[in-house]
Amino acid sequence: MSMIICESVVKIYKAHDLEVFALQGLDLTIEKGELMAIIGSSGSGKSTLLNLLGGLERPSAGSLLVDGNNLLRMTEKQLKMYKRLTVGFVWQNQGRNLIPYLTAQENVEIPMLLQGRKKSQKARQLLEMVGLGHRLKNRLNQLSGGEQQRVAIAIALANEPPLLLADEPTGSVDSKTGDQLLNVFREINETLNTTIVIVTHDTELTKKVDRVVNIRDGKISSEMFRMQPHELEELMMQGIQEENTHLEYTVVDRTGRLQIPEELLHTLNLGDNKQSRVQVVEEDGQLIIKPQPSLNPTKK
Numbered sequence: 287m288s289m290i291i292c293e294s295v296v297k298i299y300k301a302h303d304l305e306v307f308a309l310q311g312l313d314l315t316i317e318k319g320e321l322m323a324i325i326g327s328s329g330s331g332k333s334t335l336l337n338l339l340g341g342l343e344r345p346s347a348g349s350l351l352v353d354g355n356n357l358l359r360m361t362e363k364q365l366k367m368y369k370r371l372t373v374g375f376v377w378q379n380q381g382r383n384l385i386p387y388l389t390a391q392e393n394v395e396i397p398m399l400l401q402g403r404k405k406s407q408k409a410r411q412l413l414e415m416v417g418l419g420h421r422l423k424n425r426l427n428q429l430s431g432g433e434q435q436r437v438a439i440a441i442a443l444a445n446e447p448p449l450l451l452a453d454e455p456t457g458s459v460d461s462k463t464g465d466q467l468l469n470v471f472r473e474i475n476e477t478l479n480t481t482i483v484i485v486t487h488d489t490e491l492t493k494k495v496d497r498v499v500n501i502r503d504g505k506i507s508s509e510m511f512r513m514q515p516h517e518l519e520e521l522m523m524q525g526i527q528e529e530n531t532h533l534e535y536t537v538v539d540r541t542g543r544l545q546i547p548e549e550l551l552h553t554l555n556l557g558d559n560k561q562s563r564v565q566v567v568e569e570d571g572q573l574i575i576k577p578q579p580s581l582n583p584t585k586k
């Protein structure tokens with residue numbers, strides 16, 4: 287069974303008399319053991335999706351299964367266990383919210399203490415896994431931003447959750463540190479088989495994961511898959527110097543709707559907050575979308 291199955295997920299926020307449709311029927315499946323990224327412009331619904339997956343908020347409608355848990359039907363008590371055992375969360379700048387005068391090891395032990403008893407050995411193992419084996423006894427305020435973020439990752443892994451969610455984890459570190467953090471995520475993904483979902487604006491990071499999902503207006507609009515060596519080779523043989531690392535596919539949803547890429551809307555003078563018409567025809571197994579000729583072009 288897949289780790290995450292979102293079907294027609296809707297999230298509506300009510301603020302005063304206004305309703306904001308943050309997610310508008312989102313479909314997404316993420317397999318166990320995937321390490322993938324979610325991108326999208328500001329306000330597209332990325333954090334909303336992560337909050338739903340993390341059990342911090344509930345979907346308004348649709349169906350959302352994570353590791354077999356139905357997040358629409360769970361009781362408060364089940365949700366509490368879910369947050370403790372099934373998901374770990376890493377936020378941007380999280381390292382700065384840890385306790386500065388305690389050591390790295392103590393910072394990892396504290397949440398464990400709250401669970402019952404002190405597990406020094408476990409805390410050490412986790413810190414070794416994130417590459418901080420040599421900094422166990424350093425106080426947090428003696429660590430760099432990237433190292434503090436690694437402590438935050440170790441804390442998120444304390445109960446070895448099958449799913450790790452990260453919201454802009456490299457948002458406030460330089461590119462070299464961001465690269466090292468991605469390597470930490472990869473190591474965790476490979477050794478613990480943790481499924482990892484990273485919301486990011488960091489294009490260096492997205493180049494290095496196999497699948498990148500793009501959210502637009504509360505729905506998945508396209509997905510990018512890292513090109514396999516034979517695909518790159520094929521392009522080279524055709525004489526195409528491909529600078530991109532991924533191939534992008536527009537998603538056709540279960541009812542047949544698709545979102546035309548924004549730059550093409552602009553090029554073809556479609557959309558732009560007005561409704562327009564196109565002809566959709568099939569030719570030799572290809573789908574061709576032709577804008578309706580202007581009815582009265584001279585009046586334009």
Ligand SMILES: Nc1ncnc2c1ncn2[C@@H]1O[C@H](COP(=O)(O)OP(=O)(O)OP(=O)(O)O)[C@@H](O)[C@H]1O
Nearest residue numbers: 299301306308326327328329330331332333334335
């Ligand atoms: N608690 C809330 N109450 C009302 N509206 C909200 C709330 N949280 C989010 N929204 C709205 O929902 C939409 C999606 O927000 P969300 O934070 O998921 O976007 P995002 O893609 O994460 O953006 P960013 O990249 O800027 O963080 C936005 O229009 C936002 O204003």
